[in-house]
Amino acid sequence: MPSPQRPPLTKREFEALSEFRFQIRRFERFSEDVVQRFGITPLQYLMLLHIKGYPGRTFATVGELAQRLQAKPHGVVALVTRAEERGFVERRQGEADKRRVEIHLLPEGERVLAHLAELHRTELESLGSVFTIPSINR
Template sequence: MTSTKLKKSDFAALSEFRYQMRRFERFSEDVVQAQGITPLQYLLLLHLKGYPERDWATVGELAERLQAKHHGVVALITRCEAMELVARRHSVEDRRRVEVHLLPKGETILAQLAEQHRIELLSLQGIFTIPNIRHE
């Protein structure tokens, strides 16, 4: 294994990247909690809306996106259902599969929060190259 010695500038770049990441996380935590939901609940809503090629996801798919344990995601979904943000439905194609769907209340909260996050990400574009963020 070859070893490359990191330079001061490498450490500075890594430090700046982690600082800006944490700054964004802190921003996200604050705006999400101001809406009355937790950061994990926001991420669940975001991953549902953003799931590729369909408007729902399974518990397993959400667990992968959240990088969380299956049972923890089940509990998160249960809390979101109690708040009327999401609903579980049996698949029409395979009754054994449970789909998690975004409800109108969750959609409204998500749209407001996603816009705030988009604006914050755009403010970071001068610092980092962030792909697929539209300027309007």
């Protein structure tokens, strides 16, 4: 329902929203296909990306990953366990807080992530102005 202060969306705005959602889904489909061809799941890729891309440090906790993945913590624990078995990540006890478990990328996880992230960057660049991310769309 439109707010009293704003007029209803125009046809052009609906078209823009439709195009934006189409391009999001197209990118998601690309991502799903490329990571599966590389032998990992879309969630494994996102987990690796969120560990590497966590602001201000080189690790993330299970709770932080659950938030970023919009998943339940127990599901993320299972995801981390599977990634550990593949040699992508390792759990480490926190240095400052021994109760905290940090999830760190291992060299194999870094290698897989770097390759897949490059493919994703190329795909994002091909979308042009639909997604404007300053560090990607130069």
